[in-house]
Amino acid sequence: MAAVELRGVRKSYGSGKNALEVIHGIDCSVADGEFIVLVGPSGCGKSTLLRMMAGLEEISAGEIAIGGRVVNQLEPKDRDVAMVFQNYALYPHMSVRENMAYGLKIRGVAAAEIATRVERAAAMLELAPYLDRRPRELSGGQRQRVAMGRAIVRNPQVFLFDEPLSNLDAKLRVQTRMELQKLHREFNTTSLYVTHDQVEAMTLGQRLIVMNAGVAEQIGAPMEVYAKPASTFVAGFIGSPAMNLLRGEAQGDRFVTTATSAAIALATPAPPLSIHLPVPAPRDGPLVLGLRPEHLVPASAGAARFGFAVEMVESLGADSYAYGLGGGGTLIARVAAGTVPVVDEVLPLTFAAQHMHWFDAANGKRVA
Amino acid sequence: MEKRVIFKNWWLPLLLVAPQLAVTLVFFVWPASQALYGSLFVEDAFGTSSEFVGVQNFLGLFNDGYYAHSFGITVLFSVAVAGLGLGVSLLLAVFADRVIRGARLYQTLLIWPYAVAPAIAGVLWMFMFDPSVGVAAWALKRMGVNWNHLLNGHQAMALVVFAAAWKQVSYNFIFFLAGLTAIPKSLIEAAAIDGAGPARRFFDIVFPLLTPTTFFLLVVNIIYAFFDTFGVIDAVTQGGPAKATEVLVFKIFQDGFKGQDYGGAAAQSVILMLIVVALTVAQFRYVEKKVNY
Numbered sequence A: 001m002a003a004v005e006l007r008g009v010r011k012s013y014g015s016g017k018n019a020l021e022v023i024h025g026i027d028c029s030v031a032d033g034e035f036i037v038l039v040g041p042s043g044c045g046k047s048t049l050l051r052m053m054a055g056l057e058e059i060s061a062g063e064i065a066i067g068g069r070v071v072n073q074l075e076p077k078d079r080d081v082a083m084v085f086q087n088y089a090l091y092p093h094m095s096v097r098e099n100m101a102y103g104l105k106i107r108g109v110a111a112a113e114i115a116t117r118v119e120r121a122a123a124m125l126e127l128a129p130y131l132d133r134r135p136r137e138l139s140g141g142q143r144q145r146v147a148m149g150r151a152i153v154r155n156p157q158v159f160l161f162d163e164p165l166s167n168l169d170a171k172l173r174v175q176t177r178m179e180l181q182k183l184h185r186e187f188n189t190t191s192l193y194v195t196h197d198q199v200e201a202m203t204l205g206q207r208l209i210v211m212n213a214g215v216a217e218q219i220g221a222p223m224e225v226y227a228k229p230a231s232t233f234v235a236g237f238i239g240s241p242a243m244n245l246l247r248g249e250a251q252g253d254r255f256v257t258t259a260t261s262a263a264i265a266l267a268t269p270a271p272p273l274s275i276h277l278p279v280p281a282p283r284d285g286p287l288v289l290g291l292r293p294e295h296l297v298p299a300s301a302g303a304a305r306f307g308f309a310v311e312m313v314e315s316l317g318a319d320s321y322a323y324g325l326g327g328g329g330t331l332i333a334r335v336a337a338g339t340v341p342v343v344d345e346v347l348p349l350t351f352a353a354q355h356m357h358w359f360d361a362a363n364g365k366r367v368a
Numbered sequence B: 001m002e003k004r005v006i007f008k009n010w011w012l013p014l015l016l017v018a019p020q021l022a023v024t025l026v027f028f029v030w031p032a033s034q035a036l037y038g039s040l041f042v043e044d045a046f047g048t049s050s051e052f053v054g055v056q057n058f059l060g061l062f063n064d065g066y067y068a069h070s071f072g073i074t075v076l077f078s079v080a081v082a083g084l085g086l087g088v089s090l091l092l093a094v095f096a097d098r099v100i101r102g103a104r105l106y107q108t109l110l111i112w113p114y115a116v117a118p119a120i121a122g123v124l125w126m127f128m129f130d131p132s133v134g135v136a137a138w139a140l141k142r143m144g145v146n147w148n149h150l151l152n153g154h155q156a157m158a159l160v161v162f163a164a165a166w167k168q169v170s171y172n173f174i175f176f177l178a179g180l181t182a183i184p185k186s187l188i189e190a191a192a193i194d195g196a197g198p199a200r201r202f203f204d205i206v207f208p209l210l211t212p213t214t215f216f217l218l219v220v221n222i223i224y225a226f227f228d229t230f231g232v233i234d235a236v237t238q239g240g241p242a243k244a245t246e247v248l249v250f251k252i253f254q255d256g257f258k259g260q261d262y263g264g265a266a267a268q269s270v271i272l273m274l275i276v277v278a279l280t281v282a283q284f285r286y287v288e289k290k291v292n293y
């Protein structure tokens, strides 16, 4: 086990005029035994960052240290990390047992020791009956566990996971997610986990690195990221359904939104453009107001902060989500099952002062 | 799922396969049956009369010391050509697979020798190694090797092996390169993280995964060395010196056209045909059984 340090890590593909930078300088300290989740949309550079830690991609600038040792120039085999690939990358011509034993065999571990370690990992992952099968004779979930077993037996300093659950069905994903948590509690090995699934990110990570286009937008505990998103990007990415973001002009306790043209064209009746704020905005002028769907609550007509023209209702059993126009844009509001609104109704909505998120209109950074 | 087309009339499918059938009949079935027929007769030296002798020609071959010798030479030659051809092409394919920049150029250049006709390839090598004027022979002599493949049987054998293998390398190369490209990169990466260096990765992961390709090429190369090297031998050594490079195909030509022993040569071709059939059957058996990863 070891701490991992990223200092100004950059990655460019190509060279000279054609150089294309895809990671623009990432700094992060991962504590010994911590479970960190790298989350972000497709193509933002998560895999690239993970592969740089594994030694599969060259580090263009900056430093990566594992256990206090800078590994920039080290071969993958000398970094003492184990990686679980999205496609599992099991050796097709080897049995499950050989797959798990391969790394130990290369490192010259005694045969008896290899056997006990493989048996133990297999028992833990419920793979014991399949030890002599080839990977192609296993189901997707079993292959995934073999890939994890191959990482576990090595007992490395760091685990690297690149979307290891994305090829599993929804139910198996939930189950494996819990197994992963259990494994981490047991071994307490420093882990870096890549996903674009925010539920995985929220449930697995002790801390998240939210990435966007090669930049770490925010690093923090899941609840912290949820409660205080550092930018409009994070606000829109973490939380499901996404946070409502309204552009507009703040004047004291009034927020006049700039209606999107779609909102104006579609709305009948015309959406109310002014929102009455519970407390004044942190500053006057152009801002973005963020409100989570779960923080918008129906109010009596007199207490309404704005009206919400309901266009569609999605019921998910316990909750319903109402989609419609309000505050000059399309909004989503969560409504309790008992009070399902009627389509075309104008619903008076309110929200509490502590649930407002303010962002700079120009650069999207959090203001308060 | 297999796609089947149902034809309404019987003559259209027949018309469509007719060209291929014609080629097979004219260039394979007819000569093969001629050989089979001819192998049962003995012709006199002038080709005016022939006498039915049954399997006498075959029995004659089994008692002929030269035939056994030629068989041994052929086995040695084939193993050497296949071994050298496969080894060199695999090495080149591994290097070409690692090259990122200019990969296309290397690949194209490496494929060229395959387009050279066997006889021309043979002539090329004959000139390079000609004991009196050849540039390679001259270089070898400068290095202290007394090169004269016209007198030294081992040197002659080495030369035809090189010439025959050289032509085959490009063919093998294409298949090996395709096989290498088909191996998922993540497997190699997983092995690297597991702690395997480049050599270890090759022998533990890459080579086993190439087995189907290697086996296919082995059979193809042996068939090539057995049957398709007449041009090379004829151009470079003509079976000499002292029959040191007289492989089976060349002996057929020698006995049939030079020695006028038409029946004996026909019997030899029949045996060669049986060998190629056996090799092909072995290959199909293996391919069917072979697990696909």
Ligand SMILES: Nc1ncnc2c1ncn2[C@@H]1O[C@H](COP(=O)(O)OP(=O)(O)OP(=O)(O)O)[C@@H](O)[C@H]1O
Pocket: A013, A014, A022, A040, A041, A042, A043, A044, A045, A046, A047, A048, A049, A196
């Ligand atoms: N070999 C390469 N050459 C050039 N650009 C590359 C190369 N590999 C990746 N990229 C680029 O780097 C960026 C980051 O890629 P990366 O694979 O890290 O994304 P990701 O966040 O893992 O996405 P996903 O969630 O889809 O896996 C992408 O824009 C991609 O096009």
Ligand SMILES: [Mg+2]
Pocket: A046, A047, A048, A162
């Ligand atoms: Mg990725």
